Amino acid sequence: MTAKILVVDDELPIERLICQQFRKKIRAKELEFVFAHNGVEALDKLQNNPQIDMVLTDINMPEMDGLTLLEKLKEIEPSLKTVVVSAYSDMANIRKAMNHDAFDFLTKPIDFQDLEVTINRTLGYVQELKETQRQFQQVQTRLIQKEKMSALGQLVAGVAHEINNPVGFIAGNLTHAQSYINDILNLLHLYQQHYPNPVSDIQEEIEQIDLDYLVEDLPQLISSMKVGVERINQISVSLRNFSRSDTSSKVLANIHEGIESTLLILRHRLKASAARPAIEVVKDYGDLPQVECYPGPLNQVFMNILANAIDALEEAMLKEKTERSPTIKICTEVLEGDFVEIRIADNGVGMTEDVQKQLFEPMFTTKATNKGTGLGLSISRQIMVEKHKGQLTCSSKLGWGTEFIIKMPIRQIKKV
Ligand SMILES: Nc1ncnc2c1ncn2[C@@H]1O[C@H](COP(=O)(O)OP(=O)(O)O)[C@@H](O)[C@H]1O
Ligand SMILES: [Mg+2]
CATH class of the missing domain: 1.10.287 (Helix Hairpins)
Incomplete structure (x- = not known):
């Protein structure tokens, strides 16, 4: 990922010097610099470049000086890290900036080696902060969803x-x-x-x-x-x-019963409507034994996958007006090594490679805000992996359809 740095200085040569000094990193797309010549311009640039990771600003500039800019930045974007630059003789202002939450300072004339170290340190810190925020958000969504x-x-x-x-x-x-x-x-x-x-x-x-x-x-x-x-x-x-709440411990359950319950609950969405024909559900059930699982959460996984399949089929019918008849295919079978596999496929819109890379991320959705939460699949994967020592994977082809594959052990702890 490219880190973006906003440099604010009214002296023009700085722009050329920085580009020269960091040209390798710029070419390798590790760094990108955006330049502004005073505080006002900086705020403007920031608005058009929301992905800026840090700001490097001079203190003495026309129109809006660095200290005022620092104040404004704190209001607009409190998490943004700012490094101030000023003459050594301007220590009073540097101290002021540091007291106003500047992340670090450099003195002029700029020592480029020092600048590089400072930039790396600041970006490292920003990266860590972002990662912590991401983890925090993940935990938060899980908690909310669980509740x-x-x-x-x-x-x-x-x-x-x-x-x-x-x-x-x-x-x-x-x-x-x-x-x-x-x-x-x-x-x-x-x-x-x-x-x-x-x-x-x-x-x-x-x-x-x-x-x-x-x-x-x-x-x-x-x-x-x-x-x-x-x-x-x-x-x-x-x-x-479906809502079996006897889930504090794993029980032996019939997977097909769970799927059937879920289909019954979704019946109204499978039926034909004025806008589209009925969705056909084709079942190819294998001879499954009872499986040790948490039936409530497992049914939730079926629900999420089936509801997504119905969404994808509806979207396909809206978009393409195809002749294909909308179908969901559910196959179950026992795999070698005491595993069961449940495959749920649809012939709906399918996904781009880009969507496929992200679909298990929490909060990732391509649906309208009042329709999708982007939580379904991340929670489902968590239920399969963490609760059942299983897997949830997906394969899809844009314009053709999608298949989700659940694989889980029949017994959670193997008897030796
Ligand atoms: N069967 C499917 N066909 C096409 N796209 C799908 C399918 N299932 C999931 N997706 C994509 O994955 C995204 C995330 O799904 P999910 O986590 O259930 O969140 P949501 O359904 O709330 O958007 C969806 O927004 C959609 O883009
Ligand atoms: Mg969903």
């Missing part, structure tokens, strides 16, 4: 639990309702057999309510209610399965 996930998991499990009881009443009562209705219909039938010519009031009411239709429709109505209740039940089981 969010556990809160969400608890909420989902709670809702599923709450739904369970009322669904239980409805399912139980429906069975009784069905048998009572059958009895009443039989009785009605008997009446009709034995009293084929009822009085005119009854005759009228029969026509009014369209009795023949009711008798035919009622049993169908009940069975369709039963199907509905069964579906709610399945969703509730899936939600509980």
Whole structure:
């Protein structure tokens, strides 16, 4: 990476001298210099070059002097490191600058060897600072996500639990309702057999309510209610399965069940809409044994990958209007050495090489702000690598599609 240095000095020869002194590093793209001739110009240049790593500034300059510039920089960009330069006789101002958080100072006439050492030292410090900041941010996102996930998991499990009881009443009562209705219909039938010519009031009411239709429709109505209740039940089981909070230790779980639960939760996104056809999910499940894992977090990984695949397919359909039918393919198999592999592929937009290099970085997203957080894959990789001693990798071709590959041991600790 090229380090960028803003040099502020009103004496023109400095520009030429610096370019000469550092020409090798400039050519090797290790260093890049931006020049300004007073404080005002420096602030202007800084605005147009947000990637500046350090500032080297003279103190005595027209329009805005170095000390004022230092003050302003502290307000605009507190993390920017500034080295001040002034005559040895100007020690009072140098001291002032140091008291105002200048990182270091050099005296004029500039000793270029000293300048190089100072630049290296400052850039080294800036680099370290950046790395610490990056690590801090990474830890922070993990913590936030962990909190969010556990809160969400608890909420989902709670809702599923709450739904369970009322669904239980409805399912139980429906069975009784069905048998009572059958009895009443039989009785009605008997009446009709034995009293084929009822009085005119009854005759009228029969026509009014369209009795023949009711008798035919009622049993169908009940069975369709039963199907509905069964579906709610399945969703509730899936939600509980999905958010399984028994995750303080690893348990033996059926991977296919986890994938199925996740697909059920994503069902509304797979269905056809006005804008696009349904996404077909093709499954090629191998004969997997129970796998030792944390089912909740593992399902979260499936969820992240599948949701991304759906996004990629939607984007492809929006962009290209292709004839290809949108498909997600899920394959599972046992690998040699007691591993399982789960591959989830889509024929969506695919990724550029550049995106592929970064997609596991926290906060990396190519989606609109209200859509993507850029956390899904970094968390997923962390779950696979740190929690399951496994791997999560990706291969993709722009315009063709993407495949994510999960590989993990069947047993976490091998028995010897
Ligand atoms: N199946 C996929 N097809 C194409 N690009 C993908 C796919 N999965 C992930 N990506 C890319 O990786 C980026 C990071 O994904 P992720 O970490 O889940 O964050 P987010 O989905 O919030 O953007 C996405 O913004 C996208 O550019
Ligand atoms: Mg995502």
